[in-house]
Amino acid sequence: MDATPGPGVYVHVPFCATRCDYCAFATWTDKVHLVDAYVAAVLEEIAAAAEQEDLGPAATVYVGGGTPSLLPPSALCTIIEAIERQDGAEVTVECNPESTTNELMAALADCGVGRISLGVQSTSPRVLASLGRSQHPGSLRRAVSAIADAGIGRYNVDLIYGAADEHDADFAASLRDVFALDPAPSHLSAYALTIEAGTPLARDPHRHPDDDAQARRYILADEAAEAAGLSWYEISNWAVPGHESRHNLDCWRQGDYRGFGCAAHSHRGGRRFWNTVSFERYLAAIREGKTAVAGEERLDASRYAEEALELSLRTRWGVPEGAVSPDDRRLLVEEARLLEPRDDRLVLTRKGRILANEVAVRLRVPEPEHLSAPKVPSVTNR
Amino acid sequence: MVDASKIRNFSIISHVDHGKSTLSDRILELTGAVDPREMREQYLDSMDIERERGITIKAQNVRVHWRDHVLHLIDTPGHVDFGYEVSRSLAACEGVVLLVDASQGIEAQTLANCYLALENDLEIVAALNKIDLPAADPERYAAEIERVLGLPANQVLRISAKTGAGVDRLLDEVVARIPAPSADRDAATRALIFDSYYDQYRGVVSAVRVVDGVLRQHSKVRFFQAGSTHEVEEIGVRTPTPVPVAELGPGEVGYLIANVRNVGEARVGETVTDAGRPAGEPLPGYRDPKPMVYCGLYPVDGDEFPDLRDALEKLQLNDASVTYAPETSSALGFGFRCGFLGLLHMEIVRERLEREFGLSLIATAPSVEYVAHLTNGDTELVDNPSALPEAQRIEHIEEPLLSVTIVTPAEYVGTIIDLCQTRRGRQEKMQYLSAERLEMVYVLPLAEVVVDFFDQLKSRTKGYASLDYEPAGLQAAELVRVDLLLNGQPVDAFSAIVHRGRADEYGRKMAAKLRELIPRQLFDVPIQAAVGGRIIARETVKAKRKDVLAKCYGGDITRKRKLLEKQKEGKKRMKSIGRVEVPQEAFVSALRLDE
Numbered sequence: 007m008d009a010t011p012g013p014g015v016y017v018h019v020p021f022c023a024t025r026c027d028y029c030a031f032a033t034w035t036d037k038v039h040l041v042d043a044y045v046a047a048v049l050e051e052i053a054a055a056a057e058q059e060d061l062g063p064a065a066t067v068y069v070g071g072g073t074p075s076l077l078p079p080s081a082l083c084t085i086i087e088a089i090e091r092q093d094g095a096e097v098t099v100e101c102n103p104e105s106t107t108n109e110l111m112a113a114l115a116d117c118g119v120g121r122i123s124l125g126v127q128s129t130s131p132r133v134l135a136s137l138g139r140s141q142h143p144g145s146l147r148r149a150v151s152a153i154a155d156a157g158i159g160r161y162n163v164d165l166i167y168g169a170a171d172e173h174d175a176d177f178a179a180s181l182r183d184v185f186a187l188d189p190a191p192s193h194l195s196a197y198a199l200t201i202e203a204g205t206p207l208a209r210d211p212h213r214h215p216d217d218d219a220q221a222r223r224y225i226l227a228d229e230a231a232e233a234a235g236l237s238w239y240e241i242s243n244w245a246v247p248g249h250e251s252r253h254n255l256d257c258w259r260q261g262d263y264r265g266f267g268c269a270a271h272s273h274r275g276g277r278r279f280w281n282t283v284s285f286e287r288y289l290a291a292i293r294e295g296k297t298a299v300a301g302e303e304r305l306d307a308s309r310y311a312e313e314a315l316e317l318s319l320r321t322r323w324g325v326p327e328g329a330v331s332p333d334d335r336r337l338l339v340e341e342a343r344l345l346e347p348r349d350d351r352l353v354l355t356r357k358g359r360i361l362a363n364e365v366a367v368r369l370r371v372p373e374p375e376h377l378s379a380p381k382v383p384s385v386t387n388r
Numbered sequence: 389m390v391d392a393s394k395i396r397n398f399s400i401i402s403h404v405d406h407g408k409s410t411l412s413d414r415i416l417e418l419t420g421a422v423d424p425r426e427m428r429e430q431y432l433d434s435m436d437i438e439r440e441r442g443i444t445i446k447a448q449n450v451r452v453h454w455r456d457h458v459l460h461l462i463d464t465p466g467h468v469d470f471g472y473e474v475s476r477s478l479a480a481c482e483g484v485v486l487l488v489d490a491s492q493g494i495e496a497q498t499l500a501n502c503y504l505a506l507e508n509d510l511e512i513v514a515a516l517n518k519i520d521l522p523a524a525d526p527e528r529y530a531a532e533i534e535r536v537l538g539l540p541a542n543q544v545l546r547i548s549a550k551t552g553a554g555v556d557r558l559l560d561e562v563v564a565r566i567p568a569p570s571a572d573r574d575a576a577t578r579a580l581i582f583d584s585y586y587d588q589y590r591g592v593v594s595a596v597r598v599v600d601g602v603l604r605q606h607s608k609v610r611f612f613q614a615g616s617t618h619e620v621e622e623i624g625v626r627t628p629t630p631v632p633v634a635e636l637g638p639g640e641v642g643y644l645i646a647n648v649r650n651v652g653e654a655r656v657g658e659t660v661t662d663a664g665r666p667a668g669e670p671l672p673g674y675r676d677p678k679p680m681v682y683c684g685l686y687p688v689d690g691d692e693f694p695d696l697r698d699a700l701e702k703l704q705l706n707d708a709s710v711t712y713a714p715e716t717s718s719a720l721g722f723g724f725r726c727g728f729l730g731l732l733h734m735e736i737v738r739e740r741l742e743r744e745f746g747l748s749l750i751a752t753a754p755s756v757e758y759v760a761h762l763t764n765g766d767t768e769l770v771d772n773p774s775a776l777p778e779a780q781r782i783e784h785i786e787e788p789l790l791s792v793t794i795v796t797p798a799e800y801v802g803t804i805i806d807l808c809q810t811r812r813g814r815q816e817k818m819q820y821l822s823a824e825r826l827e828m829v830y831v832l833p834l835a836e837v838v839v840d841f842f843d844q845l846k847s848r849t850k851g852y853a854s855l856d857y858e859p860a861g862l863q864a865a866e867l868v869r870v871d872l873l874l875n876g877q878p879v880d881a882f883s884a885i886v887h888r889g890r891a892d893e894y895g896r897k898m899a900a901k902l903r904e905l906i907p908r909q910l911f912d913v914p915i916q917a918a919v920g921g922r923i924i925a926r927e928t929v930k931a932k933r934k935d936v937l938a939k940c941y942g943g944d945i946t947r948k949r950k951l952l953e954k955q956k957e958g959k960k961r962m963k964s965i966g967r968v969e970v971p972q973e974a975f976v977s978a979l980r981l982d983e
Contacts, residue, residue, distance in 0.1 A: 016943055198938040221933035242938055257943055271943040278946050303946055313949055337967075342910040363935040364910060367956045 011261030014253050015064040015089050017048060018267030019071040020285060023102075027138030027213075028166070030202030032269035032283050033072040040289070044267075045081045047292040051266050052088045054295075059274075061264055064089055066096040066253035070123075075105035079113035086117045096252045098123055098162075104142060106149035111156035121251070122153050123162040123195070128172070129183040136171035136213065137199070138206065150187045160249055162193035167223035168215030169199055177223045181230035190234060192249040196227040197242050221360045228356055239322045241359045258317045260310075268298070277304050311371040319366055324353030328372025338365055389602070389637035390458050392571030396562055397460045397597065397641055398513075399477055401502060402487035403495035403854060407517040411487060411549035412450075412463055418555055419452035419459070421627055448583075449595050449641050450628040454559045460641035462582070462595075464501075469730030471858065472675055475504060476582040476656050479673055480597035480641060483511035483566030485558065486533070490516035490524035490546070493532050493825060495854035496795040502537055511566045512537070515545040515558055532822045569599075569639030576667035577601030577609075579636070579644070581658040584651040586705040590622075592648035596641070596660060599671060603636040608663035609646060612670035614653045617663050618646035652708040677709040679727025680788070680859070681734055681838050682771040684715060684752035684881070685741070686723030688972055692747055693722045699745035700724060703737065710737055715772065719881040719965055720750060720975065725772050731838055750972070752881050753979050756834045759786040759862060774880035776869045779920045785867045785885075788834040791816070791860035794845070795827050796853035803848045804828060811836035812865075812887065831860050835885070870895050870924070872902065873916040877966040881975060895925040898978070905974035908932035913968050 020033045021041065037044075055061065067089055074082060086097060098121040099114055106124065114122075126146060128134050134141055153161050163184045167177050184191060198220045201208050231237075231244035238244045240258060243251065257263065257273075265272045268288035271280045279302035282288050291298045305313060319325050330338060330345070330352060338345045344358030344365050358365055402408040416422040448463040464477040478484065484505045488494050494502075505512055514533050516526045530541040545561060547554030583595040596603070603609070603623055610617050624632040625642040636642045648654045655677070659670035687696050700712045711727035728734040734754060741747050758770045761783045770776050776785075792813075796804055798820075808815070808830045817829035832841075837857070845853050870891050872882035882902070886894045895917025902915050906929050917925035937948055962969035 198934070198936070200938050217932070217934040218930075224934070241936060257945065263943055265943060271945070273943065273945070280944070280946075313945065316949065316952060317945065337910070344910070360934045360936055361910070361932065363937065363952065363955055364932070366952050367959055 011256035011259045012065055012263055013061050014066040014068065014256050014261060014263035015061075016253075016263055016265040016270055016272075017067070017069045017074075017085055017089075018265065018270040019069060019074040019077060020044070020268055021071065021076045022073045023076065024140075025138070027206040027210075028199055028202065030205050031072070032285075034285060037285060038076070040285070041077060041081070043289055044285075045077065045085065047289050048085055048267050049088050050292045051298060052085070055264060055266070056090065059264070061262070061274075062090075063092045064095055065092050066256060066263075067091060067098070068253040069097075069099045071100055073102050073105065073125075074099050075101040075110060079110045082110075083113055083117035086114075086119065091118065096121060098251065098253060100125060101149070103145040103149040106145075106152050108152045108155060111152045111158060115156040115158050120158060121160045121162070122158055123164060123193075124149060124191075125164045126180075126184065127164060127166045128169070128176070129180045130172070130176045133169050133172045133176050133180075136169045137166065146183075147187065150189065154189055160192050162195055162251065163187075163191045165194065165196045165227070166199050167196060167227065168220040170213035170215070172219075172223075174219070174222055174226065178226050178230070181227060185230060185234040192236070192246040193251060194227070194231050194236055194244045195242055196224070196231075196244075198224065224360050225356065228359075237322070238359070241320045241354070241362055255321070258321050260314055260317060272299075276310050277302060279303075308371060312369070315369045315371065316366050319354065319369065320362060322353060324348065324351040325369060326350070326372055327352055329369050331368075331370060334368045338368065389633075389635050390640055392637065392639035393568045394457050395460065395569055395639040396457060396483070396566045397462065397481045397569060397639065398483045398485055398562055398566055399462045399464050399481050400485045400487050401464070401498055401505065402517075403489070403492070403498045406487055406489040406492065406495075406498070407549045408463070408487055411485075411517065411547075411555070412461065414549050414552050414555045415452060415459075415461060415559065416450065416628065418552065418559070419454050421450065421452045448628075449626060451625045451641065452627070454563060457563050459559070459562065460597075462597075462641065469728075469733040471500075471856075472677065472729075473583070473656050474501060475673070476580065478505055478508055478510060479671075480580055480582045481510060482569055483513060483562070485562065486512050486514040486537075486539075487517050487549075488514070488529060488533065490519050490526045490529055491521055493529045494536060494795070494821070496793050496827070497854060497856040499536065499795060499827065500793055500856035500858075506537070512539060513545070513558070513561050513565055514539050514543070515547050515554070517547055517549050519546045520548040520551050520553065528822075532825070536821050571638035572600050573602060573638055575600035575638075576665050577603060577660070577662040578667045578671055579603050579660040580671050581644075581654055581660060582656060584648075584654040584656065584708075586651055590645050592645070592651050592654045592705075594644045594646075594648070594654045594658075594660075596623075596636070596644045598636045598638050598640050598642075600638055600667065601662065602638070603644065603660070605632075605634050609660050610663040610666055611648075611654065612659040612661065613655060613674055614658065616648075616653055618648060621645045621647055650705040650708070652704065655708055677729065679709070679711050679757070679771075680730055680834060681728045681754045681756060682725060683728075683734060683754045684717060684720065684723050684772065685712075685726050685738065686717065686720040686750045686752075688748040688750055690721045695745065696724065696741070696747055696749070699741050699747060700726070702745070703740060707737070709733070717752075717774075717880050719879045719963060719970075720752070721963075723750075727771065731842070750975055751979065753884060754838045755885065756788050756838060758788075758867065758885060761786070770885075773869055773883040773885045774878075776885060779868070784864050786862040787865045787867060789860040789863055790832050790834050790837055790857045792830045792832050792837065792855060792857040793827060794830070794853055794855050795821065795825060796849055798824050798826055800849040800853060801826065801828070804845070804853065807841075807844055807848060808832060811841065833863070833865065833887075834859075868919045870898070871918050872898055873914075873918060874902070874906070874965045874968045874970070875913050876916075877968075878918075879965055882978065891919050892924050895919070899925040899927045901978055902974070903927040903929055905977055906968065906970055907974075909968060911967075 022033045022035050025035050097119045099119050100123045102125050199215045236244040239250050262274050268285050269283045279299050281298040282300040288298050315325050315329050345352040346355050400408045450461050452459050462477050464474045526546050530544040533539050534541040545558050578600045579596040579598045581594045584592050587593050607620050622632050622645040623636050624630050657674040661667045709729050712724040715725045760768045760770050762781050763783045813830040813832040820826045866888040867885050868888050868891050869885050871878045899915045899917045912931045913929040915927040916923050962971050
């Protein structure tokens with residue numbers, strides 16, 4: 007793997023068949039008739055960027071949403087092929103189990119997709135219902151077979167824990183079901199259900215997750231992943247060594263990435279910018295040959311260094327020892343045991359991962375002489 | 389100078405909302421003192437807080453002319469906290485107008501002030517107000533006034549301050565029935581200060597009533613209590629616009645400006661005499677203002693401590709009854725222990741500090757001043773619970789008492805007796821004012837009154853009961869200090885002195901409240917309430933187990949960083965008690981009385 011991260015490309019697909027109760031993301035269920043116009047606009051935006059921005063060939067491509075698998079296979083492939091990629095670039099597409107068909111997987115494999123991320127969330131119908139989701143029984147198994155049959159070597163499973171109707175046993179069962187799949191996933195993303203303002207879930211306090219329950223379930227996830235041969239490498243992510251998501255890793259390492267599509271975020275050398283969240287305004291801007299960028303921030307050097315620590319803390323490479331004052335070290339390492347020393351760096355313990363904000367708010371940017379670069383191992387792409 | 393025989397000096401005694409300010413407004417209009425175009429409501433109340441709360445805090449006075457007589461209307465403070473100020477205002481008068489709402493009847497504080505007027509041999513002109521209202525029942529309340537105060541019912545006037553009906557007749561009665569001041573022009577000068585306020589351009593401006601002799605401009609005067617000598621810079625009368633005069637003769641009421649820098653040197657009750665020919669004795673009745681209620685005031689932002697000190701200094705120029713002394717709290721940092729005349733006074737001062745000086749303050753729970761008699765024979769005054777000496781050094785503790793007068797409709801007697809008993813009260817008197825209303829007098833520990841007694845009384849009687857009180861000495865009591873400990877460390881701001889029988893309840897309540905208010909930390913935080921070394925209540929804030937941002941939506945690192953920044957800001961506003969981080973809001977909520 008390259009010493010410098012990225013660049014990555016993200017493509018946002020803002021369409022869903024139904025909207026989940028917890029989702030605050032830019033996605034719509036009533037705009038399917040605009041799919042063609044949207045795909046055209048994204049292609050336009052990619053072409054304009056290729057002309058105007060000196061991004062270079064992508065090391066990773068990530069098509070997320072929304073539900074990318076709602077697009078016609080040909081449209082997905084056209085988008086992916088429009089992006090200039092390095093040899094062996096990691097290309098990931100997010101899919102729902104229902105729409106992970108043999109036809110789609112074959113098409114994706116043909117255009118260079120080597121990784122599928124499955125939005126499973128839970129295998130319990132009751133828990134899915136309390137998240138405002140549904141899933142046909144058997145669709146997960148069929149999806150996994152389709153991935154394997156197409157020769158796509160790696161897939162991730164997304165799980166969410168902490169729904170109101172979920173018990174520890176439900177989540178443990180989801181983990182068991184997922185790792186019993188054949189082939190088993192080499193990557194797990196397990197996210198704590200988070201209340202986002204403006205969602206149906208936010209308006210229903212009875213369904214808000216309990217911190218203690220979520221802490222217990224995090225431990226269940228960590229234990230199940232470890233038992234299945236996956237190691238944590240970011241707070242919410244586990245992988246068979248070498249199967250980490252390079253796209254996400256590059257994000258945590260402040261790598262450059264370019265986001266296309268409405269509401270997509272980009273990062274370029276300390277400048278973070280984002281496209282308009284409005285579907286209509288996005289289409290109009292691109293149609294008129296204008297930029298879809300709606301906002302940006304440039305961090306000064308010290309804020310940028312702070313951000314680097316906060317992001318790196320989330321990963322198994324942790325932060326340099328100097329990022330924690332001696333007093334905080336006593337508290338965080340010796341007393342509360344949220345951090346542990348590893349190779350001259352301080353890395354979150356399991357307990358610390360669930361309390362990472364408590365550590366993050368205490369970080370300080372060390373003097374340059376106390377900095378040591380994280381030793382990030384290489385990530386294979388195939 | 390005005391011929392004393394043409395002068396009438398009077399106050400209006402009235403309950404809050406019975407229409408005193410409206411009557412004052414009508415008198416100003418009717419006598420032509422204020423141009424109708426410049427008239428505004430509550431003309432004499434000058435502070436914002438006075439207008440908003442509809443009460444008078446400072447005594448005002450105004451000179452008006454009525455049918456070739458000069459009337460001085462002395463507007464008295466309208467709250468029991470300022471009882472002493474009321475008594476001095478009455479001392480400047482020969483008579484009072486008793487103003488009673490014709491639909492409500494006489495209330496406790498009015499009754500107390502009427503008793504005071506009678507003791508001082510003041511003439512009482514009684515009037516029932518608001519006779520224009522449908523609920524008015526003047527016959528019934530005139531009879532009540534006759535029964536309670538012995539004033540013939542047929543002499544009780546009926547007026548409407550709002551419409552002006554009967555106000556001219558009232559002024560005629562004031563002239564006819566209230567005696568002119570006795571006047572000895574040749575006696576050594578004695579003038580009574582019944583109010584002082586600080587004007588940033590002129591210094592202290594005092595309201596005075598000349599009792600004997602003459603007060604002259606540019607003369608040298610001596611202040612008896614302060615022991616200071618000043619030159620009279622200006623004297624004058626309020627019409628209500630201030631009009632300077634060369635002399636104020638016996639019986640006249642006006643203002644005095646004599647280059648006094650703060651109101652503490654021109655206190656209410658002070659006697660002013662001629663420095664060249666001083667009177668032998670001051671006028672009777674002076675009393676040092678003594679705080680009844682204390683609390684600690686701390687800036688929410690520790691950096692504002694110097695601002696708070698400056699603000700208190702400035703406020704004291706204007707309100708000599710506020711006392712303050714610096715104190716340190718391990719929980720709240722640097723602040724001041726402040727003394728007040730009562731709870732309303734405390735609230736007003738705090739509100740003025742926040743409003744006029746732009747401060748944001750934390751007030752500790754109000755306390756009273758206890759007298760601790762130590763085993764070694766010493767005596768200590770304790771106005772801050774955390775300063776109470778250890779139990780083994782204390783022989784016994786005395787607490788201040790109040791004599792509380794309550795006037796209530798008869799149907800609420802039971803609930804009031806119940807309230808007073810749970811507050812360790814002792815009944816002294818109970819008498820019917822009429823078939824429906826009665827007067828009760830209880831002796832209660834002051835500490836039991838400062839904690840939501842008024843609110844309780846109001847809610848139990850639907851607002852119909854009224855209250856007056858005066859200090860009634862000390863009594864020995866079984867008192868203990870309850871401390872609250874966080875992670876084994878006492879938090880001084882939460883300590884309270886309470887009766888032994890109520891210590892457990894207080895400890896349990898506070899511990900439970902704190903458990904709700906203190907956010908979860910990295911470790912379990914035990915909360916204990918203790919009396920001496922004995923733990924009487926215990927709660928635990930369980931260690932926090934989860935605090936993490938799970939997912940970053942589509943590479944939106946910015947949002948994640950902003951959430952963390954917000955959390956860091958919140959952390960800065962925490963106060964550390966040992967290892968426990970307590971948000972400011974927790975102190976504010978925990979110290980709030982009503983929960």
